[in-house]
Amino acid sequence: MSVFCALSNEQVEEIDNSKGCNFYNKGQVVFHEGNRTNGIYCINKGKVKLFQIGSEGKEQIIRFAKAGDVVGYRALLSEEPLSASATAIEDDTTICFIPRDQIFSMIAQNPNFNFKFLKMLSHELGEAAKIITDLAQKPVRERLAETLLILKDTFELDEEKNIQVKLSREELANIVGTATESVIRLLSEFKKDKLIAVEGRNIKLLNIPGLTRVANVFE
């Protein structure tokens, strides 16, 4: 549920008047880690990945955002530089920029909007803690299975159980925190075990309970 559903009609209109929309093709940069931001970005259409560059120059994907999601709010609210870069992972991704003052005045005026932000941030923080525990404790195989399940929850499956996002093997590796080759090998294992079907970048989840077992998730 978007933070903006907390706004009144007038407030939505106010935002509509001040916001600027931009189009991005796959691979185009929305914002860059380390820069300052002066507002937040709302995904209207398409998908983006948020990632940091580690000390060896390797990309680490922190999270994804899709239509209805907001990115860049962390840096705005903490008044720190952007902690991650964002790039579109689909063509025709449409993103609106809402300037800082708009956001701050609405937080001040509208308690609901404010609580939505508090809730969103604290929820994200809980998700981050789970990821930390998994990265620290689970082997690669389990983390990959879990990543597939998280992608399912984030982007949903179509009628044929395909995860509704297309990622390269390398990008999957950059979520899981492993080498591209390991992802390739493990995906074929999952395929052999009839847990998934793979066609290029299309991944079909054939056996979700099975994947959940591999991921060793119990919630």
Place this chain on the structure above:
Amino acid sequence: MSVFCALSNEQVEEIDNSKGCNFYNKGQVVFHEGNRTNGIYCINKGKVKLFQIGSEGKEQIIRFAKAGDVVGYRALLSEEPLSASATAIEDDTTICFIPRDQIFSMIAQNPNFNFKFLKMLSHELGEAAKIITDLAQKPVRERLAETLLILKDTFELDEEKNIQVKLSREELANIVGTATESVIRLLSEFKKDKLIAVEGRNIKLLNIPGLTRVANVFE
């Protein structure tokens, strides 16, 4: 800087009247992962560790809190169960509980207090993202060096450069995400390289630039 410095004198007094303070000895549980919380916990004195239990029953330390810090706010604000457990890591740790209604009404009444929370949450989220990237990409040796530097920033050094917190090798391993034996071996390596001195649970940082180099941190 504590969130409470945003409060007026009357508000501080109001909290003082409603809050309940408790004492905890080393090892005692402040709250338990999975439970609901109905307020937040302010550390008055002492130190606590926040941790999750991973799927194999292993503890993963997510963060620490010391006098002036607040814990339990994530679960309160997200209206989710507590994502971590908290236990005291020092004797005579004193913690006050501030009930939910107090907090929510102050957030609503006092924009400064509100922004402090937004800032604290979004800052934490940025720290979590860094930890994720490090866990995913850095080898154990670098992560241990970095952990020592983070402990230094959190708890500071005394006049003799000792980190002002006492942790077991196992606890260090549960921050780094490694085996206790690996921590033991790496600490002796660091000792041999004159980066640190170790006396029981006392760790002296002899060469911070050296440790920074090992941790491969560039900020």
Place this chain on the structure above:
DNA sequence: GATAAAATATGACATTAATCAGCTAATTTT
């Protein structure tokens, strides 16, 4: 202060996963 228990230390070994190399398939560019 003796005994038990827990924490720390060390070595040998097993396992996981990264790296490297080479090869094939798929895209993109010209």
Place this chain on the structure above:
DNA sequence: AAAATTAGCTGATTAATGTCATATTTTATC
């Protein structure tokens, strides 16, 4: 359409780190 680039795949090898066994030291308990 050919050439070039990128992505995906596979096998062999190496390096990192976890596990297990055992010894030693420290701390807690009686």
